[in-house]
Amino acid sequence: MALTGMAIFKHMPKTNCGQCGVPTCLAFAMKLAAGGASLDQCPFVSEAAKELLAEASAPPIRGVVIGEGEFALKIGEELVMHRHEKTFFNPAGYALLIEDTEDAAAVAGKLAALKAATYERVAQKLRSNLVAVKNASGDAAKFTACVAAVAGAIEYPLVLMAEPAAIEAALAVTALKRPLLYAATKANLDAMAALAKKLGAPLAVKAVSLDELGELTAKLDGMGVKDLVLDPGSRTLKETHQNLVYIRRAALKKKLRPFGYPIITFPAEETTDDMMETIHAAIYTIKYGGIVVLRDLSPEKAYALYVLRQNIYTDPQRPMQVEQGFYPINGADENSPVLITTNFSLTYFIVSSEIEGSKVPAWLGIVDTDGLSTLTAWAAGKFVPDRIAAFVTKSDLASKVKHRTVIIPGYVAQLSGELEEELAGWKVVVGPREASELPAFLKALK
Amino acid sequence: MAFQAPVETSTAKIRELTLGTKKTVTVGGQNALAFHSFEGTLPNGPKIAMEVYDTTPADWADELKRAIGDVWGDPVAWAKKCEGEFGADLICLQLAGTDPNGANRSVADAVATVKAVAEAISVPLMVYGSGNSDKDAELLKAVAEATQGKNVIIGLAVEENYKSIGAAAMGFGAKVSGETPIDVNMAKQLNILLTNLGVPLDALLIDPSTGALGYGLEYCFSIHERIKLAALKQNDAMLQSPTIANLGKEVWRAKEAKISQADAPQWGDGRKRGIIWETLTATAVMMAGADILIMRHPEAVKLIRKTIAELGA
Numbered sequence: 001m002a003l004t005g006m007a008i009f010k011h012m013p014k015t016n017c018g019q020c021g022v023p024t025c026l027a028f029a030m031k032l033a034a035g036g037a038s039l040d041q042c043p044f045v046s047e048a049a050k051e052l053l054a055e056a057s058a059p060p061i062r063g064v065v066i067g068e069g070e071f072a073l074k075i076g077e078e079l080v081m082h083r084h085e086k087t088f089f090n091p092a093g094y095a096l097l098i099e100d101t102e103d104a105a106a107v108a109g110k111l112a113a114l115k116a117a118t119y120e121r122v123a124q125k126l127r128s129n130l131v132a133v134k135n136a137s138g139d140a141a142k143f144t145a146c147v148a149a150v151a152g153a154i155e156y157p158l159v160l161m162a163e164p165a166a167i168e169a170a171l172a173v174t175a176l177k178r179p180l181l182y183a184a185t186k187a188n189l190d191a192m193a194a195l196a197k198k199l200g201a202p203l204a205v206k207a208v209s210l211d212e213l214g215e216l217t218a219k220l221d222g223m224g225v226k227d228l229v230l231d232p233g234s235r236t237l238k239e240t241h242q243n244l245v246y247i248r249r250a251a252l253k254k255k256l257r258p259f260g261y262p263i264i265t266f267p268a269e270e271t272t273d274d275m276m277e278t279i280h281a282a283i284y285t286i287k288y289g290g291i292v293v294l295r296d297l298s299p300e301k302a303y304a305l306y307v308l309r310q311n312i313y314t315d316p317q318r319p320m321q322v323e324q325g326f327y328p329i330n331g332a333d334e335n336s337p338v339l340i341t342t343n344f345s346l347t348y349f350i351v352s353s354e355i356e357g358s359k360v361p362a363w364l365g366i367v368d369t370d371g372l373s374t375l376t377a378w379a380a381g382k383f384v385p386d387r388i389a390a391f392v393t394k395s396d397l398a399s400k401v402k403h404r405t406v407i408i409p410g411y412v413a414q415l416s417g418e419l420e421e422e423l424a425g426w427k428v429v430v431g432p433r434e435a436s437e438l439p440a441f442l443k444a445l446k
Numbered sequence: 447m448a449f450q451a452p453v454e455t456s457t458a459k460i461r462e463l464t465l466g467t468k469k470t471v472t473v474g475g476q477n478a479l480a481f482h483s484f485e486g487t488l489p490n491g492p493k494i495a496m497e498v499y500d501t502t503p504a505d506w507a508d509e510l511k512r513a514i515g516d517v518w519g520d521p522v523a524w525a526k527k528c529e530g531e532f533g534a535d536l537i538c539l540q541l542a543g544t545d546p547n548g549a550n551r552s553v554a555d556a557v558a559t560v561k562a563v564a565e566a567i568s569v570p571l572m573v574y575g576s577g578n579s580d581k582d583a584e585l586l587k588a589v590a591e592a593t594q595g596k597n598v599i600i601g602l603a604v605e606e607n608y609k610s611i612g613a614a615a616m617g618f619g620a621k622v623s624g625e626t627p628i629d630v631n632m633a634k635q636l637n638i639l640l641t642n643l644g645v646p647l648d649a650l651l652i653d654p655s656t657g658a659l660g661y662g663l664e665y666c667f668s669i670h671e672r673i674k675l676a677a678l679k680q681n682d683a684m685l686q687s688p689t690i691a692n693l694g695k696e697v698w699r700a701k702e703a704k705i706s707q708a709d710a711p712q713w714g715d716g717r718k719r720g721i722i723w724e725t726l727t728a729t730a731v732m733m734a735g736a737d738i739l740i741m742r743h744p745e746a747v748k749l750i751r752k753t754i755a756e757l758g759a
């Protein structure tokens with residue numbers, strides 16, 4: 001929530017000493033409001049004022065980091081209800097649920113599979129983020145052993161689902177950096193808060209209603225526990241969806257601090273059907289989940305969820321593009337075929353990975369279409385014969401290959417005639433429509 | 447501190463359209479965003495139309511053929527199975543075979559198929575052309591005439607042929623689905639053009655184009671959301687038509703939906719993968735506000751139906 005310069009000025013020392021680099025406290029306050037300065041540039045500002053200002057300028061939904069280093073997960077800091085209003089910022093994290101009653105070998109297998117389910121798509125690495133270890137046995141020793149085994153098998157940060165004593169016991173054996181403690185409730189609030197403070201770890205808060213949730217987080221905030229994650233306690237799709245909408249709105253539109261935290265959701269505890277679990281997870285990915293806990297992250301489900309998350313969290317104002325030019329793939333040489341496509345990252349990614357997969361050496365020509373896909377660019381007049389011809393002619397393609405043939409996408413077959421006219425001396429061949437048909441097509445060329 | 451629910455009510459609502467005659471289906475009518483039953487009324491919820499093709503599709507995934515089974519290639523039996531066994535709310539008959547660049551079936555042939563399917567089913571019928579705008583103009587006029595009194599949806603009307611299709615719909619009492627490419631203003635403009643022709647507003651549906659999961663879904667998601675926000679929060683009458691997401695077709699083009707486990711072991715169970723791809727695409731557009739989902743795989747349909755029930759439309 002932005003503060004005005006005047007509002008900030010009220011809390012300044014008003015001595016106009018100039019040590020901040022501007023002549024007056026008012027000028028400094030103005031600069032601060034405009035984002036051109038930071039508060040620590042004034043050595044005299046009081047602690048109370050600092051806290052107040054930090055509070056007022058804090059994001060409406062607090063950013064919370066779980067874990068440390070390469071595998072740390074940051075959630076929260078969202079600013080809008082609908083992605084087209086700006087963008088969604090910190091993608092929801094997927095957590096695999098492991099219970100300490102499960103067979104150790106089965107757990108090891110699941111974790112190995114989870115680690116393996118890592119993919120690359122449109123220049124992003126897609127994977128799960130957390131493992132939630134639950135003290136289902138009620139036995140602290142079992143929990144301790146399970147946490148040790150999980151932490152030994154995978155680098156992903158953990159969510160520790162147990163009572164404070166069991167968590168403390170487990171951490172005494174396995175030191176973890178910023179695990180998410182799950183969860184403070186009305187019954188254990190003081191003990192959990194003390195533990196979170198001692199460990200400097202983020203804390204989940206579980207309540208039976210939104211009323212109670214707000215009370216608990218306000219209390220925790222008062223105790224100095226700030227890195228919170230909310231669990232409104234609902235375990236049906238309908239109620240959870242409603243809670244997610246309410247909490248996001250309360251934080252963004254009503255600026256209710258007690259609700260200004262990311263949210264943890266539990267498809268794993270809402271259904272026993274594996275496919276329905278994936279759907280619940282999809283809904284919480286779309287509508288405001290910060291962490292999504294699942295029992296089943298088998299590749300066919302995990303990959304679909306990762307792609308959905310990537311889609312939803314793509315910045316709508318910035319189509320991802322790649323640079324224009326001819327790229328050799330699989331060690332293309334002077335005899336290799338030449339394919340033409342657009343510079344929309346998604347199109348480029350799909351086409352280039354099919355060519356790579358075919359193992360056939362080929363040149364891929366990327367036409368600058370302002371980041372539009374094949375048909376979109378064609379309809380917008382950016383992937384049309386004169387532009388493609390100019391691209392080919394101005395490039396050094398003629399010196400790279402001995403033949404004079406270019407292959408265009410099947411979906412724009414209609415431009416082949418005109419392109420051939422514009423590209424004197426070149427033959428234009430229409431390729432298949434879908435990139436997935438490219439390997440067979442390229443192999444048949446030989 | 448008691449939590450004050452931040453409800454946002456709307457005085458505007460989506461136009462309520464009743465389709466079909468024998469077993470009617472009503473869409474629209476809601477005055478809140480998708481599944482926001484906590485702040486409005488959602489009398490109907492999203493409905494599922496299942497696709498049936500006039501000619502045997504050449505390039506469908508094996509999993510689809512398996513799931514559709516013995517009726518594959520027989521539009522009448524296929525439509526009956528969708529209604530009886532798969533529980534489709536509507537049937538969307540795709541006259542892909544009429545494409546002049548494909549099988550080029552004649553209008554008369556296609557109309558015979560339409561009539562046979564219309565007779566065989568009780569649920570409402572949607573009839574789509576091949577997407578060739580000239581042929582569709584001629585074809586859909588004949589379709590509207592042949593199905594007069596059955597309260598069908600014809601489509602897709604596009605910029606190039608909306609006049610003929612709009613006139614046919616008006617003349618024979620059909621509803622029209624108009625397609626525009628992922629653009630709120632274009633969707634609105636097409637509805638304005640159709641109403642200027644004289645097509646009543648309560649005969650119009652909006653198809654804002656669909657991109658599948660991983661293939662432009664984000665654009666499609668946001669266009670559905672923006673249409674619903676404009677309709678409900680800005681009371682934009684031209685965008686208050688129920689919306690359609692023609693997603694089965696897009697999903698099953700995607701490699702991830704089609705490829706077998708043997709060819710892509712890293713992506714897991716090949717059979718479930720296609721179903722999940724369709725289910726998640728449908729989930730996303732439904733959460734964004736789509737009123738009719740055009741789908742293919744019977745198991746994906748079942749899962750979406752269950753999701754709708756759980757969310758409590």
Ligand code: B12
Binds near residue numbers: 340346372375380411
């Ligand atoms: C998302 C989308 C948009 C997004 C843009 C996304 C982007 N960055 O490109 C937005 C909303 C901005 C948009 C805008 C428009 N769009 Co648009 N859009 C789509 C949509 C839904 C998906 C496109 C997509 O991303 N596909 C995924 C990519 C990967 O596909 P692709 O590039 O074609 O690549 C595939 C194949 O072509 C092949 N391939 C690619 N390269 C090569 C190369 C070779 C050699 C080979 C063999 C194969 C091959 O491999 C890929 C996978 O198989 C489609 C409808 C649809 N479902 O396809 C409409 C669509 C493409 N858009 C369309 C139109 C008309 C437009 C607009 C002109 C509308 C307007 N007048 O404003 C504008 C133009 C934009 C502008 N003026 O700036 C029409 C095109 C109609 C036509 N047949 O010509 C479509 C088909 C919608 C429709 N049914 O009417 N659009």
Ligand code: SF4
Binds near residue numbers: 013017021026041043
């Ligand atoms: S350093 Fe602080 S007290 Fe001095 S002028 Fe700047 S804002 Fe005022």
